[in-house]
Amino acid sequence: MHVVILCGGESPERDVSLASGRSVTQALLERGHEVVLVDPAAVVPVLAGPLRPGDTVEALGVAKAPPSLADQQQWRRRMYAALTGGPVLDHLRAAEVVFLALHGGWGEDGHVQALLEMAGIPFTGAGSAPCAAAWHKGRTQAVLAAAGLPVVERALWRPGIVDVPESVKRLLAAGPVVAKPAADGSRVSVHRVDSLPRLAQVAAEVHSGGVELMVEPFLPGREFTVAVLGDQVLPVVEIELTTPVFDYAAKYQPGATSEVCPARVPDDFASRLQESALHAHRALGFGSDSYSRTDFRCDADGEPMCIEVNALPGMTATSLLPLAASGAGWTYPDLVQRILDLAGS
Structure with a gap:
C-alpha cells in the first residue's frame, strides 16, 4: 500500500510522536509498503x-523533558496550512491510508481526524468524535462513570479564572491528590500534591498556558494499562513505579520504570481489567476499526480505578502498546500491520 505517516505536530508530545513516526515507518517498509513520512508542523514537512521496501530510517530517542512550547503557535499555523493545501495535502489525497502517529494536541483531540474526514481521506485509529471524547480527562471519567465503570472523584479548576474551588480544597483536605492538565497526554505536567502552597505552584505553572486543571485523589496502589485493538483485548501490562506518579520522564526513559507483560496478577483480576478496558473503549465510541489503551490505578484496598483512555497511544520502542502486543506474541511490525488493517475493515 501507499501510506502517508503523520507525526510530530504541535503538542508537548511532539518528540514522542516523531519517534513513533520513524518506528512505524521502518515497520511498514519491512512489511512491503511504500511510505511518505510527514511532520505537518515542520518548516519542511515531508521528512x-x-x-x-528495502529503504531504512534511523530510530529517534525521546528527551527526558517535553519540548518547550514557545513555538507552539507557529507549529499550529504551519500544521493547519500543510493539512489544508499544498504538497502535504497532495500526498494525503494520493495515499491509500494515512497512518496517524500523532500524539496529543490536534493530533489526538479530533482536529486532524475531522480535517481528514471532511476531505474523505482514510486514516488509522478512531474518528474525530471518540478522540474528542477521550481527550478531556474530566469528560472521559464522566462518561465512564455513567457507563458503570469505576472512577475516582474529581474536580476541575481553571487557575487564574477562579479561586481554588471548595471541591478541590475538600479533596486535598482528605489526603494527597494528583493534579494534571485536564486535556493532555504522555503524563505531561502530572504532579502529586499534598498542600495548598504546592498546589499553587502547580497552578502557576499551568496558568501561563491557560490550562484547565483536574484534581483527583492520589491512589497509592499498583498501576496497570490494557490495550484494545478492534474487538481484541491485549494482555495486561503492569507499570512498576520508582516514583510517586507515572510522569513524562518516567514514561519515556528506559529503565525509569519496570513494565511487566503479562502482569503478574490472578487470572480473575486480569479479566476484570480487560473487561473494563473493552467497556471503556466502547463507551467512548471506539469501534471495531479503531484502537485505544485504558490506564488503571488501584486504591488503598487494591481496587482498580479507570484513570484515562488514550486514543492514539505511543508507538515508540519503549511505549506500552508495543509491549502489550509482544505479550500477545506479536512483533512490532505485526502490531503496525494490524492497526493498518483495522483502517480498511
Whole structure:
C-alpha cells in the first residue's frame, strides 16, 4: 500500500510522536509498503519519502523533558496550512491510508481526524468524535462513570479564572491528590500534591498556558494499562513505579520504570481489567476499526480505578502498546500491520 505517516505536530508530545513516526515507518517498509513520512508542523514537512521496501530510517530517542512550547503557535499555523493545501495535502489525497502517529494536541483531540474526514481521506485509529471524547480527562471519567465503570472523584479548576474551588480544597483536605492538565497526554505536567502552597505552584505553572486543571485523589496502589485493538483485548501490562506518579520522564526513559507483560496478577483480576478496558473503549465510541489503551490505578484496598483512555497511544520502542502486543506474541511490525488493517475493515 501507499501510506502517508503523520507525526510530530504541535503538542508537548511532539518528540514522542516523531519517534513513533520513524518506528512505524521502518515497520511498514519491512512489511512491503511504500511510505511518505510527514511532520505537518515542520518548516519542511515531508521528512522522508517516498520510501520503498528495502529503504531504512534511523530510530529517534525521546528527551527526558517535553519540548518547550514557545513555538507552539507557529507549529499550529504551519500544521493547519500543510493539512489544508499544498504538497502535504497532495500526498494525503494520493495515499491509500494515512497512518496517524500523532500524539496529543490536534493530533489526538479530533482536529486532524475531522480535517481528514471532511476531505474523505482514510486514516488509522478512531474518528474525530471518540478522540474528542477521550481527550478531556474530566469528560472521559464522566462518561465512564455513567457507563458503570469505576472512577475516582474529581474536580476541575481553571487557575487564574477562579479561586481554588471548595471541591478541590475538600479533596486535598482528605489526603494527597494528583493534579494534571485536564486535556493532555504522555503524563505531561502530572504532579502529586499534598498542600495548598504546592498546589499553587502547580497552578502557576499551568496558568501561563491557560490550562484547565483536574484534581483527583492520589491512589497509592499498583498501576496497570490494557490495550484494545478492534474487538481484541491485549494482555495486561503492569507499570512498576520508582516514583510517586507515572510522569513524562518516567514514561519515556528506559529503565525509569519496570513494565511487566503479562502482569503478574490472578487470572480473575486480569479479566476484570480487560473487561473494563473493552467497556471503556466502547463507551467512548471506539469501534471495531479503531484502537485505544485504558490506564488503571488501584486504591488503598487494591481496587482498580479507570484513570484515562488514550486514543492514539505511543508507538515508540519503549511505549506500552508495543509491549502489550509482544505479550500477545506479536512483533512490532505485526502490531503496525494490524492497526493498518483495522483502517480498511
